[in-house]
Amino acid sequence: MKKNISIVIVLFLLVCLPTLCSAADWPMFKHDPAHTGVAGESVEPPLELLWKFEINSSISSHQSSPIISGDTVYIVSSDGYVYALDAATGVEKWEYKIGGCIWSSPAVSGDTLYISAEDQLGTYPPWYLYALNADTGAEKWKYEIGVALPCSPIVLDGTVYISIRGVINYGSVYALDVATGTKKWEYKTSGDISSSPAVSEDTVYVGSLDSYIYALDADTGAEKWKFKTSGVVYSSPAVSGSTVYTGSQDNYVYALDASTGTVKWKYKTDDCVYSSPALVGDSVYIGSNDGYLYTLDADTGAEKWKYKTEHKVVSSPAVSGNTVYIGSTDSYVYALDIVTGIEKWKYKTGGDVSSPAVSGGVVYVGSDDGYVYAFAPASIPIPHPTPTTGTISVSSSPSGASTYIDGTYKGTTPEVLYNAPVGSHTIKITMLGYDDFSKKFTVLSGQTTYVSITLSAQNGSISVSSTPSGANVYLDGTYEGTSPTVLYDVPIGSHTIKITKSGYDDKTKTITVLSEKSIQISETLNLNEVSEEYPVSDAPAEEPHAREKPYGEEEPYQNNNDTIIPLIFILFAGIILIAFSRWKKPTKSLKDTQPSAETTTAAAPTRTPVKKDNIKVKSVFQYQGATIQYKVKIINQTPEPISDIKIQLFVPEVFMLTQKEKSIPMLEPDESKTVTFDIRPTGECGDCIVSGLMNYYDYSTKKRQDVDIKKKMISIVCPVLKRKEIYEDGWRNATEELIKAEENTKDLDIPAENLFNIATRVLKDMSMYMIPPEITSTPQLFTGVGMFYADGAAGLRYAAYIEVVGGRKSRMILKAWAEKEEALTGFYHKILDEIEKRLDIKVFIDEGIIQHHVHKTEIKDNIIQRSNINLGTRAQCPECGREVEANEKFCLECGAKL
Secondary structure (H helix, E strand, O other): OOOOEEEOOOOOOHHHHHHHHHOOOEOOOOOOOOOOOEOOOOOOOOOEEEEEEEOOOOOOOOOOOOEEEOOEEEEEOOOOEEEEEEOOOOOEEEEEEOOOOOOOOOEEEOOEEEEEEEOOOOOOOOEEEEEEEOOOOOEEEEEEOOOOOOOOOEEEOOEEEEEEOOOOOOEEEEEEEOOOOOEEEEEEEOOOOOOOOEEEOOEEEEEOOOOEEEEEEOOOOOEEEEEEOOOOOOOOOEEEOOEEEEEOOOOEEEEEEOOOOOEEEEEEOOOOOOOOOEEEOOEEEEEOOOOEEEEEEOOOOOEEEEEEOOOOOOOOOEEEOOEEEEEOOOOEEEEEEOOOOOEEEEEEOOOOEOOOEEEOOEEEEEEOOOEEEEEEOOOOOOOOOOOOEEEEEEEEEOOOOEEEEOOEEEEEOOEEEEEEEOEEEEEEEEOOOEOOEEEEEEEOOOOEEEEEEEOOEOOEEEEEEEEOOOOEEEEOOEEEEEOOEEEEEEOOEEEEEEEEOOOEOOEEEEEEEOOOOEEEEEEEOOEOHHHHHOOOOOOOOOOOOOOOOOOOOOOOOOOOHHHHHHHHHHHHHHHHHHHHHHHHOOOOOOOOOOOOHHHHHHHOOOOOOOOHHHEEEEEEEEEEOOEEEEEEEEEEOOOOOEEEEEEEEEOOOOEEEOOOEEEEEEEOOOOEEEEEEEEEEOOOEEEEEEEEEEEEEEOOOOEEEEEEEEEEEEEEOOOOEEEOOOOHHHHHHHHOOOEEEEEEEOOEOOOHHHHHHHHHHHHHHOOOEEEEEEEEEOOOOEEEEEEEEEEEOOOOEEEEEEEEEEOOOEEEEEEEEEOOHHHHHHHHHHHHHHHHOOOOHHHHEOOOOEEEOOOOOOOEEOOOOOOOOOOOOOOEOOOOOOEOOOOOOEOOOOOOEO
16 A cells, blocks of 8 residues: 655754643544534644655545544545554554445544444445554454444443434434443434534434434433424534534524524525534634635624635634634635634645644644645654655556556556565566566665566557458468458567458558557558459359440440350250260169178268367457457368357456357358457456357367367556546546546435435545536435546546436436546446445446447447437426426436436
8 A cells, every 4th residue: 555654844842842742632523522623722823744644545525534642643544444643753553454435533532443434345335333442453343333424433421422324214323332332222313314423411413314403312312302404414513502503505504502402593604514613612613615614603693704715615623722724625724813714824735625633733634635634833843753664666668557566556657655664575567468577676674676677568469451341461471361350469560461452452551569459450442443444353253244335336246146056066965975874874772772881981081180279269359448349260270161169258257248158150261250249347357367268060070179268367457546626618628539438327216415425425535636516406306417537647637427316316427538448447447346335336337338439439328218309299207297308318307317
């Protein structure tokens, strides 16, 4: 796993060291069980970068943030890892792999770390609340809770409280024993929960996607009251004194009486409120999707000030001394004066910024760019850690090869791998069309080890076609058959292709074979001068055709007797010969008509058995957007025909075949034919083996024979992506130049908003930049459109598009673009593979695919049912019967696909 610590050394005073070690912790999301978001110390800007630590995936900007206990920072990543870092240096203490994904913050109490995470097994993987040893990462216990994303646990008085989304249309709040994980109680809501619970005195407060805010008895789970807002509640409540504060998707910030749930006041922003409030003194600090951080009077809701960022504020603020810290999806972390809102300091990261945490004189944030950042005033000391790792610099010619260290995929060349453990390692470099490279090397402490190799290319293939077809094809002067044909096992390098056909000018072309990919050659032959006056046919002669007589030309005289008289003579001679042969033939007895065994054996025709070595089987594959085309060519180089030829392909479970077997009726001597299999990957697959078997009937032995099809390695691996900002116009211009693959789901029993949030999170976790989404939400219908963009490590461009429409049920359109077919295949199926971890792909995605390829590649379409054109009448929704416009994709009444 690639991790990088970049430590920025700052000037410091040693007398400040005790401050770093003895300051208050930040042990859970929003600091404390009541979610006040207020640090127990003052950290004032300007700040400098203390260190940053790179993880393998992104950190959720919504509800995942660092927590700090003593001298350790705990942070989680969306790919299922938990990290423990030294708070002063950022050096990793330990890491623990839990499962598929983690989208919430952990909580620490004593020597135990609590985290809700997806388990790594199953199509519908269960979610657990894990209890880990805070010092080592060792598992203490786990309790299955359902889908708990992105809800963070709260620990108070021997109980850990956690809320969950549930599977479909319900959520739950659990209270578990901190020592054993034993369930104390469970309360079910009527909607999913994406809000973390807050606990104050004897009450648990939590919001739900059913639009309610609930108050539950902390000891029994009994409902005390519930309050209904006008939108779903993602915001986590915060409690101060007798008031509960929270936000809602209806754009309002609410202040409710903690005992009764009655509204004290509400304040309307200009967009949804996903942020959770921070509470200090008489002020409430909360962000909104309209890009503002608001400061409101805690008693009246009156606005004190607001600060505009460049994009949404979905993270939650943290207050330290006279400063409020907030992260935004514009990539900045801001420090603002708590009284005036004046900007004191800001720092730009590479992605959406999580909720800040403050401890030990340091401000910590996570970012979608995959880094954890630590900021401190210049007076905070930084110890110098002793290097226990080294660096590996890997390059190859050509670049873009897959790199594996000790069997673990690390990215594509060129690649610099930081924090590699000191000692012996094995590197493997693979690339399609080239031989694998493998060697052992040693990493030295604090030093860089360089591995640079030139890969050995494999043979390629050339596909030749012509207009008209049936032309003779020569490779470097050797006859290879007639067009169209595929020339296999062509050595890497320069070659000359010559195409000839009687009556046409020859075509000669020099091409360069670079790899195992098939080179396409298509030529239009020109009639030569002779053929224009007197066309010559390559076909066997049939009836002569009368040449069209020019106007005014007389038909020459023909003497029919010159033809008829010889024919009569030949016919008469034939009759005489037949009569003579019958007269000379002797009469045989029945005994004479039974030949002996010796006679039969001697008279039988002699056949030479067909040698399997003379039956050639060649194969090649090429990427075609979302599918792989695997071509198998059978060449009969024997003197006998072969028939009833069956070709079977064997693929791993991650691949799907539209047809597992292809047939060829017969191959005459020196004849060849090619069959094509369409392989549909359903996820990533590194170095997967595809093999096959050809079975045929041998006329010489009167038996069936088998010939193995040579194994080939196919890799479907997503390239390493780098987030790149882009405007919508630039995105649309870029996608017009790229190759596209597209999927459309069936109806899913998943609320549309939930599906949109999960799908967009998948793309952002893959380090793609998300253009501000277009979202329309009403109580009946939700529509969301997200556009994404990234550059690959090799410089290729990638784009994606998500569109979700529906209410309680939903449908989604997924589109992906890349510059090359092979790049698109890996990128596209990485997206599907990640979605499979959250939803059942076999239910979620139809088996059919749509491919749109530029540059004359083919289009397949067996999902989208195009609207029937019915002139004079308007179409109706098949579900609710509403008349719809011609350009509508989904019904605006019920959300059904049109």
